[in-house]
Amino acid sequence: MTAHFHQFPCLSDNYGVLVHDSATGSTAAIDAPEAEAVLRALDETGWTLTDILVTHHHGDHVDGIPALKARFPKLRVVGPAAEATKIGGVDLGVHEGDEVMVGHLGAKVIATPGHTAGHIVYWFEEAGVLFAGDTLFSLGCGRVLETPLETMWDSLLKLSQLPGDAQVYCGHEYTAGNARFALTVEPENAVLRERAAAVEALRADGRPTLPTTMALELAANPFLRCAEPAVQAAAGLPGGDPAAVFAVLRERKNKA
Known part of the structure; x- marks a missing residue:
């Protein structure tokens, strides 16, 4: 290639x-x-x-x-x-x-x-x-x-x-802050917890957290997981429309 x-x-x-x-x-x-x-x-x-x-x-x-x-x-x-x-x-x-x-x-x-x-x-x-x-x-x-x-x-x-x-x-090195917010949404997500720990180690060593992969984001990024029951429950919309769940999370992140 x-x-x-x-x-x-x-x-x-x-x-x-x-x-x-x-x-x-x-x-x-x-x-x-x-x-x-x-x-x-x-x-x-x-x-x-x-x-x-x-x-x-x-x-x-x-x-x-x-x-x-x-x-x-x-x-x-x-x-x-x-x-x-x-x-x-x-x-x-x-x-x-x-x-x-x-x-x-x-x-x-x-x-x-x-x-x-x-x-x-x-x-x-x-x-x-x-x-x-x-x-x-x-x-x-x-x-x-x-x-x-x-x-x-x-x-x-x-x-x-x-x-x-x-x-x-991605355009910015925002992963550490994003991880902290994501853990408030899915604290029991094992993939997310592992990613958050890896991010903390990378940043402590002055290294980038990017690139990431789409598979990792689908498993750990709450903004891609708005159809998941745990994320919907965290947004206060169990069984809710994923677009509405996304809107709640994005507004919450804006205030974080």
């Missing part, structure tokens, strides 16, 4: 990732939180930036674009068509179902509105890698800022259909 991935920290708690196709030399940055961090990562790898794949319009995901475009004049910026004017500098606006090529590597665009109304994620099916932006976090999900809460639930359901062995890269 010609796909290579390099994750690196940005800002206070963001992650950037470089996606590199060794067959063609093409390299994409997933979002651009800050130009300096992306440039350092390029120096470390020896790769040359050809593309930026943007998930949504928030500044902590796009503020590095102008400086990177100035540094790499042929750089192509791909982003959600619905948010292109908010992002600025988008060369290719994409929609649900489109395929974006990074060299020979293909990524399917999946629309996941919720955190923002036009949020998208990138699914590199052949490599088995998902870049989830701020839709799905390990043991959590993004705040729902621009849509009804039920819209985010529908987006998470889409992602839950991906293969269990899918590697999931």
